[in-house]
Amino acid sequence: MNYVASPWAVGIFVAFVAMVLAISYHFARRTKTAAGYFAAGGQIHWSVNGVAFAGDYLSAASFLGICGMIATYGYDGFLYSIGYLAGWVVALFVVAEPMKRLGKFTFTDALDAKFNSRGIRLMGAISTLLVSLFYLIPQMVGAGTLVTPLLGLPHEAGVVMVGVIVVLIVATAGMASTTYVQFLKGGLLIVFSLVLVFLVLSRGLTTAPDQGGNVPAHRYATVAVSDVTDDSLTVVDPAYTLGAVLHSGPLVFVRLEKDGESSYWKLDAATSVLTETETILVKADGTTLYNGAPKAEGRFFQVGNMSDIGGDADITLTTMDLLSFSAAIKSGTVVRWGKASVPDGTDHVTIFYQKPTSGSDVMAPGLKYKVDAAKGATTADRLNFISLMLALFCGTAALPHILIRYYTVKSPEAARKSTIVAIATIGLFYLLTLYMGLGAMTSGVLDLTNDNMAAPLLAKSFGISIFAVISAIAFATVLGTVSGLIVAASGAVAHDLMDRLSKKGLAEKKKVTAGKIAAIGVGAVAIVLGILFKSMNVSFLVGWAFAVAASANLPSIVMILFWKRTTSQGVIASITTGLVASLGLILLSQETFDLVYHVQATAPVPVSNPAIFSVPLSFLALVVVSLLTKGRAKAVIPAAPAEAEAVAAAEGAAAEGVEAADD
Amino acid sequence: MSHGPATEWKEDGASAYKTRLGVIMFLVYAAVYAAFILIGVFAPSWMRADVGSLNVAIVYGFGLIVLAVVLAFVYNHLCTLAERRAGKKEEIL
Incomplete structure (x- = not known):
């Protein structure tokens, strides 16, 4: 940013x-003793x-x-x-x-x-x-x-x-x-x-936060894919061409090329959909690009929103109180963000990807401190x-x-x-x-x-x-x-x-x-x-x-x-x-x-x-x-x-x- | 060089009572706080149980903060009463 x-x-x-x-x-003039x-x-x-x-x-x-x-x-x-x-x-x-x-x-x-x-x-x-x-x-x-x-x-x-x-x-x-x-x-x-x-x-609360009308809400793009294998896939939209498939543990990211510019996407294999991410790319020559552009261009998107409130994906609630605010978050889905660092050829890219999380999980313990054995928490x-x-x-x-x-x-x-x-x-x-x-x-x-x-x-x-x-x-x-x-x-x-x-x-x-x-x-x-x-x-x-x-x-x-x-x-x-x-x-x-x-x-x-x-x-x-x-x-x-x-x-x-x- | 108090004050006749009261109130709060941690660790699903439009985690968490403030005011009130009683006793003696 x-x-x-x-x-x-x-x-x-x-x-x-x-x-x-x-x-x-003011007090320095009146402080002469150790007690003072x-x-x-x-x-x-x-x-x-x-x-x-x-x-x-x-x-x-x-x-x-x-x-x-x-x-x-x-x-x-x-x-x-x-x-x-x-x-x-x-x-x-x-x-x-x-x-x-x-x-x-x-x-x-x-x-x-x-x-x-x-x-x-x-x-x-x-x-x-x-x-x-x-x-x-x-x-x-x-x-x-x-x-x-x-x-x-x-x-x-x-x-x-x-x-x-x-x-x-x-x-x-x-x-x-x-x-x-x-x-x-x-x-x-x-x-x-x-x-x-x-x-x-x-x-x-709103599903399209615009900071009081000052910053337009950014809708992260999605692209459909087919023929997904470990190291290849086909992008349905012909405007994109596949650059590379990158793995970070169980996560799969894809570099796409369009109009001579690279962008990184996260693959959801279950739905065969790629979702836009935010990236910091450090090139081999030391140049750093933020979402594909130098920092000075300010190509940053809004981060932090609800994708639905009470099941409604396009809703705005105004003038709330403490109870209704908490309840609304609990009833919806909050888009949190994960981070992965992966090499891409001679470059290195840090990818921030969306992690939609249910409001009931956000409003209860467990997202940072794992305590639930049913969700894999260990004794440690x-x-x-x-x-x-x-x-x-x-x-x-x-x-x-x-x-x-x-x-x-x-x-x-x-x-x-x-x-x-x-x-x-x-x-x-x-x-x-x-x-x-x-x-x-x-x-x-x-x-x-x-x-x-x-x-x-x-x-x-x-x-x-x-x-x-x-x-x-x-x-x-x-x-x-x-x-x-x-x-x-x-x-x-x-x-x-x-x-x-x-x-x-x-x-x-x-x-x-x-x-x-x-x-x-x-x-x-x-x-x-x-x-x-x-x-x-x-x-x-x-x-x-x-x-x-x-x-x-x-x-x-x-x-x-x-x-x-x-x-x-x-x-x-x-x-x-x-x-x-x-x-x-x-x-x-x-x-x-x-x-x-x-x-x-x-x-x-x-x-x-x-x-x-x-x-x-x-x-x-x-x-x-x-x-x-x-x-x-x-x-x-x-x-x-x-x-x-x-x-x-x-x-x-x-x-x-x-x-x-x-x- | 002495290391006693930096200011002078009257002898506190209510000191023993205040210490006992403080320990009791501390134990009460510690028990409620420990229960919060133990529920979180051993029965985390309880934390998600609905309480009206909220859940146990939010209500319990807010409750711990409010309980601390309420206990603090009760403690001060009881201590102040004890100090007044001790002061009167000294005057009579």
Whole structure:
């Protein structure tokens, strides 16, 4: 798909970035202490913090990744929405108030509150850094994805731009500016997602989507054939001549020639019909043709529509509601698209072909995650599904950039209330994702080469203004989440490693400086990773980050709160086991072999999400090692009554006044 | 360098009650969530069963999101009541 920047889109985008930088500059002047830099002085109002939680959490994975996955796989993409929100239940009921009670700047503080152990600090910091980096990759990929249609710049430019802006935000004002950027972006994302869903429902559904009359509906051509054998056939229409028959597994494609131009078709042997496809042809000399023409010619057809609704192949339904929209899709057939890569002589062609799928399949699990044994799902497929849902459930309450937000409010009660605001806000957004995804799936707006673009392209079908605003918000989404992650990572380096691991500790000013330098370093690494992982679905990548967080962090957090026999050695063993097991299983999984290493081999690990193995292993390591080391390692400080902890803590925080708050 | 809380707050007399309540509500939600996964894995055809014009998958999925929000508000209400009760008790003492 060709993307051309519009001045309107560029203007809104620039205004957004300017506003974000102005917020950072404003708070930079008021951020002098470590408490101010890493925890916004603990003075953020719970309602602001709650929406900022939503801003942190509704990252590129949620907006771009989930909408893209629903647009591609239907209900299976919505499973991410369900799992992501369920994770907040763990955060609210189990983690929120105790985390606030025990910690100061980072989640390692809370882990270490009972033990004062250098080993816990070291492993907590390493875990924070690794999880943050894993979570940073999809955000940066999302940034690159957005900047192409918005500004007409290449992916790499988007990644570098986000990296530089975020480092500026974080290095100037830390958590205070990050919080207000998140608040702004979280609020805007919810409002404009509501607007987008309202527009989708108002336009309704049709079997010939024309993007509001702006782009004529494209009817994919069919050609009858006869005398079909393995390597030949006869085209009934004499205007076409047979070029080649190509095989890709069980699929058969045909190259036809007409008026000196080649085109590729998919054979349906049962009906002896060829159906038009979309192609990217890379010739031996390096020339790339899109549907037989150079990219500049823009020969792209509409992708994503319903071929029938309730059995009617020529129907338009307008002004729908949530129920009638879902029911109409369930009653019809959605044209999804498959992809095959085949050599054609010295050329190589990537063929995108239509896969009509019944609406009842689209609206139920199974198109991405195979769970039905009757349809060929294996035990590994089912474990994969369970593992993903476990990772999403357990991961939220263990994400460092979420956990540090508990330290930006005044009290445990405020932490709880801000979590509830977050759940309500995020829950509403996730309900909307289903309709944004299904809207993109059926509106003829999809880009077959990039499923992350589904939501912005859906917005574009309603006009350039809404597209510009949605894209700018999505870009701000990336900025905000990356800022939060970099604050978490820089806290791990400056507070957990440099300050508390060293015997003398750092002075306030030096700690802030160390945090800023760490932010620049982490930002640079994130830029490189964002470019390397360009082609992967951002929601899929976030699934990995959740698995690592759930495996490395959650068992320790839960057991420290609920099992009195937990020892510092047990916590260290749990974090180490969780990290090694989850990362090891990811690196040896089939998905990594296929999508990252690009090797054609059977991977030793059959599941692509490790949580089902690594989370129990991490729990087991904690229990076994704690029992073995019981008596050898006693807690240094009894489990923190609030006041004793608070007295020991308040240095610098009271002086820091980011904003007067009450709750 | 201390690693205690960054701000100061009053002692929380309702802490034990809130922890117990949180665990109970977590277990309730976890059970409903686990049932969703198990149905998906062991009886996927149930997910396709009609519920009005929708199906079990859509209704259950939406239900999980709405249930989380409802439980969150109930939890906050009960915690706030407990905190008020604990506050009054302290005043009397």
